[in-house]
Amino acid sequence: MSPLLEVRGLVKQFGSLRALDGVDLDVAAGSLTALIGPNGAGKSTAFACIAGAAKPTAGSVRFRGTEIAGMAYHRVAALGIGRTYQIVQTFADMTALEATTTGALLRRPHLRDAVAYAEEILAFVGLADKRYRLGRALTIADKKRLEVARALATEPQLLLLDEVMAGLTPAECGAAVELLRRILARGVTVLMVEHVMEVLMPIAQHVVVIAAGKTIFSGTAAGAVRDVDVIDAYLGSPLEHGAIATGTP
Numbered sequence: 001m002s003p004l005l006e007v008r009g010l011v012k013q014f015g016s017l018r019a020l021d022g023v024d025l026d027v028a029a030g031s032l033t034a035l036i037g038p039n040g041a042g043k044s045t046a047f048a049c050i051a052g053a054a055k056p057t058a059g060s061v062r063f064r065g066t067e068i069a070g071m072a073y074h075r076v077a078a079l080g081i082g083r084t085y086q087i088v089q090t091f092a093d094m095t096a097l098e099a100t101t102t103g104a105l106l107r108r109p110h111l112r113d114a115v116a117y118a119e120e121i122l123a124f125v126g127l128a129d130k131r132y133r134l135g136r137a138l139t140i141a142d143k144k145r146l147e148v149a150r151a152l153a154t155e156p157q158l159l160l161l162d163e164v165m166a167g168l169t170p171a172e173c174g175a176a177v178e179l180l181r182r183i184l185a186r187g188v189t190v191l192m193v194e195h196v197m198e199v200l201m202p203i204a205q206h207v208v209v210i211a212a213g214k215t216i217f218s219g220t221a222a223g224a225v226r227d228v229d230v231i232d233a234y235l236g237s238p239l240e241h242g243a244i245a246t247g248t249p
């Protein structure tokens, strides 16, 4: 079966900077795939190119067999890709319910239906009792939950999560992992960028590593932490990144 998302030879040039220089990436339907790599490797740029927020300079992005490279953001969303942003959208002057409703309106043009669905999604992510709070009044962890809620409200088949656990306490990370498992159980496929290997190891079926705009590894999480190129480019000493937990001597 062909993957839900198939990225080949993705290139993105910003002036003289080649932010992406040949990224290959497959995401199998129903899986949780992690995209990792050093700061500035091009992870967020790859997300932008997949989600239609940036136009790739070259390469192919196929989603459910359709070529979407260069397609406008709203068309990509309508096809079934939702995303969160690394810099959380604060929705400062909107309530959590209003912000989530903006997502729900994609497939529910009647406001009443969109609001009802947004309520359901806010309950799903654990923000039901904060639905009338303004974005600005939410904690970082709740802002990230709200980002996920707004993306989920568009009913994506593929959800792109860009560092939704950055800046969270260990307890909040645990809650975020629990939410991720429930998102997968809903049948939503997840591609996530995350730096905390300890968080990813137990949940990611597949790991893709990019460095300097190129894919340097594709395989299991356990394979990634043992891979010489990945250690060299990103992980440094394996002991610092949870390799002990895999039982590696």
Ligand SMILES: Nc1ncnc2c1ncn2[C@@H]1O[C@H](COP(=O)(O)OP(=O)(O)OP(=O)(O)O)[C@@H](O)[C@H]1O
Binding pocket: 014, 017, 019, 037, 038, 039, 040, 041, 042, 043, 044, 045, 046, 086
């Ligand atoms: N809009 C832009 N214009 C010019 N350069 C950009 C733009 N967006 C990203 N870049 C550059 O492209 C490179 C890749 O950036 P990107 O944000 O994709 O990295 P990243 O892997 O997400 O890093 P991090 O882990 O820090 O989030 C960086 O050198 C960055 O400065």
Ligand SMILES: [Mg+2]
Binding pocket: 043, 044, 045, 086
């Ligand atoms: Mg980034």
